[in-house]
Amino acid sequence: xxxxxxxxxxxxxxxxxxxxxxxxxxxxxxxxxxxxxxxxxxxxxxxxxxxxxxxxxxxxxxxxxxxxxxxxxxxxxxxxxxxxxxxxxxxxxxxxxxxxxxxxxxxxxxxxxxxxxxxxxxxxxxxxxxxxxxxxxxxxxxxxxx
Numbered sequence: 497x498x499x500x501x502x503x504x505x506x507x508x509x510x511x512x513x514x515x516x517x518x519x520x521x522x523x524x525x526x527x528x529x530x531x532x533x534x535x536x537x538x539x540x541x542x543x544x545x546x547x548x549x550x551x552x553x554x555x556x557x558x559x560x561x562x563x564x565x566x567x568x569x570x571x572x573x574x575x576x577x578x579x580x581x582x583x584x585x586x587x588x589x590x591x592x593x594x595x596x597x598x599x600x601x602x603x604x605x606x607x608x609x610x611x612x613x614x615x616x617x618x619x620x621x622x623x624x625x626x627x628x629x630x631x632x633x634x635x636x637x638x639x640x641x642x
Contacts, residue, residue, distance in 0.1 A: 533578045540570030543620050550616050559606040591628025595621040
């Protein structure tokens, strides 16, 4: 077995330095989407809190619960994008699916939603679709780079 422990603080003599540098370059190079992690998380946070912000918790209890769950899901995707970017950015298209569902959900989950509820869900859904497409597009572009 090879002796790979180092007693000095110099990493240039580490046997895996080239592989480590290449992996670091891949990670940093693929972080173009890092600018979108924050807005995606804020969108999830707003989606979860929107029933109380727009005040439809009493008129639409199923939709309030639905938005809370969807907001948590969007927020967890954003945290995953931040914590494990190499694995999670493949799920950027899931943001688009969540956004499309948010657009149609007032009529499926809710009962006779009013204009404020519909507009709120459409805006959240449209933003989720746009952010999901941007994340997926940037991910595809950065994956194509050598």
